[in-house]
Amino acid sequence: MIDVAGFSFNKLVILGVGLIGGSLARGLRERGDVAGARAVIGVGRTPASIARALELGVVDAAVALSDDAALQAALAGADYVLLAAPVAQTQPLLERIAPFLEASTIVTDAGSTKSDVVAAARAALGERVGQFVPGHPIAGRESSGADAALPDLYEGRNVVLCALPDNPPDVVERVAAMWRATGATVHEMTPEQHDRVLASVSHLPHLLSFALVEQILNSPDAALKFSFAAGGFRDFTRIAASSPEMWRDICVANRAALLDELDAYTAVLARLRAAVEAADGAALEAVFARSRVARTEWQEQRANVSAAADPEK
Numbered sequence: 001m002i003d004v005a006g007f008s009f010n011k012l013v014i015l016g017v018g019l020i021g022g023s024l025a026r027g028l029r030e031r032g033d034v035a036g037a038r039a040v041i042g043v044g045r046t047p048a049s050i051a052r053a054l055e056l057g058v059v060d061a062a063v064a065l066s067d068d069a070a071l072q073a074a075l076a077g078a079d080y081v082l083l084a085a086p087v088a089q090t091q092p093l094l095e096r097i098a099p100f101l102e103a104s105t106i107v108t109d110a111g112s113t114k115s116d117v118v119a120a121a122r123a124a125l126g127e128r129v130g131q132f133v134p135g136h137p138i139a140g141r142e143s144s145g146a147d148a149a150l151p152d153l154y155e156g157r158n159v160v161l162c163a164l165p166d167n168p169p170d171v172v173e174r175v176a177a178m179w180r181a182t183g184a185t186v187h188e189m190t191p192e193q194h195d196r197v198l199a200s201v202s203h204l205p206h207l208l209s210f211a212l213v214e215q216i217l218n219s220p221d222a223a224l225k226f227s228f229a230a231g232g233f234r235d236f237t238r239i240a241a242s243s244p245e246m247w248r249d250i251c252v253a254n255r256a257a258l259l260d261e262l263d264a265y266t267a268v269l270a271r272l273r274a275a276v277e278a279a280d281g282a283a284l285e286a287v288f289a290r291s292r293v294a295r296t297e298w299q300e301q302r303a304n305v306s307a308a309a310d311p312e313k
Contacts, residue, residue, distance in 0.1 A: 007181040008036035009079040015065070015093055017042035017053040019141060020110045021084030022149025025058050027182035030151040034181050041074045053146035065096060075100040080178060083109040088249040090117050094124035094132070107132045108175050112198060112246075113253040114162045114191035121164075130166035133175045134191065135159060137184060138202070144243050155183030162191045199257035204265060206247050207258070209240040 012028065014021040025040045042059035044050035045066070054062045063070045075081065075097060083093055090111060101107070111117045114134050121132045139157040141148055159179040163172045176186040189197070212233075216225050251258060268287075275283040 007032075007034050007177045009034070009178070010037040011039045011041065011078045011080075013041045013043060013074055013078045013081045014059070015043045015081070015083050015097070016085035017044065017050045017059055017146055017149075018084065019144050019146075019148040019153075020137065020139075021082055022053055022056075022058045022146045023139075023151070023153035024082060024084070024110075024137075024182060026149050026151040027154055028178070031155075031183065032181055036079075041078075043071065043074060050146070053149075056146055056149075058146050058149055065093075071097065072100040075105065076102070078102070078105045080175075081105060081107040083107070083111070086243075086246045086249040087111040087113050087117060087253050091120035091124050094121060098125060098128070101128070101131065103128075103131070105131065106171055106174055108135045108178075110135060110137050112136060112202065112250045114160075114194045116253040118162070118164065118191050129164060130168060130171070132164070133167055133172055134162040134164065135175060135179070136162075136194065136198070137179065138198075139184075140242075152183065154179065157184050159184040159186050160194050161186060161188050162194055163188060195254050195257045196260075199254055199261045203250055203254055203258050204261045206239050206242060207251060207262070208265070209237050210247070213237050213240045 009028070012025065014025060017025070021042075025042075028034050029038050029040070039061075040059045041061050041063060042050040042053050043063045043065055045064070047062050047064050050059065050062045053059045061074070063074045065071065081097065081101070083090060085093060090109060094107070097107075109117055109132075111134075114136065117134050121134070122129050125132055137154055137157065137159045139153050141150075141153075159176075161172060161176060161179075179186050216222050219225060272284065272287065274280075275287075
C-alpha cells in the first residue's frame with residue numbers, strides 16, 4: 001500500500017461529479033490514510049445532475065451551479081476545488097465561482113488539454129491565478145458518470161501538473177499530495193509539452209477509434225460488418241464509447257498538436273497503403289515487427305511500474 005500519511009483535507013468541492021471527480025472523492029475517502037473531516041460537495045448544473053452521486057454516497061451534498069447562496073456556502077472554507085468538466089467549460093466555471101473563492105482555497109482541474117485551460121484561468125481569475133494549479137490525471141474508462149467512479153482508479157497512474165510561474169511552491173505541493181493520496185504518481189510538464197505528448201498517445205487514438213466506427217457506419221453493409229465484428233474491433237474501438245462532448249472539446253482545444261499527429265499518422269498510413277498495393281510483404285512485416293516489439297516493451301514497463309506501486313499485488 002502506498003504511504004499517504006500526512007495528507008488531510010476538510011472540504012473538497014467538485015464541479016462535475018462523474019468518473020474523474022467521483023473517483024477522486026472515493027479515492028481520498030475509501031483508500032489510504034487521509035485525515036480531516038473529508039467532506040465532499042458536488043456541484044452540478046442542476047441538483048438532479050448529481051443526484052446519483054449523492055445517492056451513491058460519493059458526495060455528502062449536492063449544490064446547483066445556478067444557486068448563488070448554496071454555491072457560496074459550498075465554497076466557504078473549501079481546501080480544494082476540482083474542475084472535472086469538459087475543458088470548454090473551464091473559463092465559465094472559474095468565472096462562476098471566482099466571487100466566492102476564499103484566498104486559501106486551491107483550485108485545480110482534470111482537463112485533458114492544458115494550454116487552453118491556462119489561458120482560461122488567466123482570463124477568469126486575473127491576479128488570483130496563483131490559486132489555480134493546472135492538472136491532468138491520466139486515467140479513465142470508457143464508462144462515465146458517478147456509477148463508473150472507482151476508489152482505485154488513480155492507483156499506479158500518472159498525474160501531470162503544469163505549474164504556473166504564479167503558483168507558490170507549497171500550493172503545487174499540496175495539489176501533488178492530494179493526487180499522491182489516491183495512489184497516483186505525480187509528474188510536472190509545461191502546458192505545451194503536455195499537449196504535444198497527449199495529442200500523440202491519447203487524443204489521436206480516440207479520434208481514430210471514432211473514425212473507424214464512423215467509416216463502418218457510412219458503408220452500405222454496415223449492419224453485416226457489425227454483426228461479424230469481434231475481438232480486434234472491440235479492442236480498437238473500446239474508447240469510442242467515451243463522452244462525445246468531452247472529446248469534441250479536447251480535439252478543438254488541442255487542434256494544433258492533434259493536426260501534427262494526424263498528419264504524421266496519415267503519412268504512415270500512406271506508406272502502408274503503398275506496401276499493400278505493391279504486395280510488399282517484407283515492408284509490412286518490418287513495420288509490424290517494430291510495432292510489436294515497442295508495444296511489448298511498453299506493456300512490460302507498465303506492469304513493472306504497477307508492481308512497484310503495490311508490491312502486495
